[in-house]
Amino acid sequence: MFISILANMSILLVSVYGYLSYYVNYNKFHSFLKDKGTFFNSIFVTIVGIFLLYFTIEIGGARYDLRFLLLAFTVKYFGNKVTITSTLLLMVIRLFWGIDNYTPIAICYSVLLVFTLPMLKYIVSKINSDIIQLLILNYYCLLIGNFLNAIIIKNPLRDINIYLHLYVISTILVFVLYYMINDIKKMQKKATHDYLTKMKNRSEFQAKLEVLQKKKNIFSLAILDIDYFKVINDSFNHLVGDLVLLEVSKVLFDVKSIY
Known part of the structure; x- marks a missing residue:
């Protein structure tokens, strides 16, 4: 379990850092917000999601991963189009991964996020704090999974300990990834803007x-x-x-x- 948790954390940290560093190095930071970046960013998110799916965290016979956190950051920084596309792609891949008792949860989870996550992003975007926005999006994505588990598996008490671990782990990662992204943004601004006038150099x-x-x-x-x-x-x-x-x-x- 501990190795799988570390693997999930490492996948998220390394992939986000590497991808955003690429944009900084090519002076294109946040250009993925443009429509022309939808395809490539959807593929990127899907690939990261596949790795998270492969290194699932197995606890008490149940399998969990941090895809919910990936989708929270995706809708915040990549936008609705990338989120919907990558979520649907991951749902299809999950079906080909194998059918089991958790397959209905995976399908319902993906469909619910496709319809509700963009609306939630619009609501939380009115909050001035980016970190609060990310925490709300993260907890929402995780809460939907918890709710579906309780409804479909009908054994919520067994998974309470697992959920607590996921809430703690994801909260820590939200702060780590948020400050990592901010540091990358600051590095890019220092490299491309004049220190005194704040104009592009x-x-x-x-x-x-x-x-x-x-x-x-x-x-x-x-x-x-x-x-x-x-x-x-x-x-x-x-x-x-x-x-x-x-x-x-x-x-x-x-x-x-x-x-």
């Missing part, structure tokens, strides 16, 4: 320009320059020069927000 500009050139679409490029900026630094020192840069960046941000 030269490397990010160059990367965006290369993307536009590869697409071979017609685009316009405007270049601005601050006249006599060296004079400002030499006459009033670099701290004043930094304040000038901040004020210019504010103006540019205001213009961007208008258009």
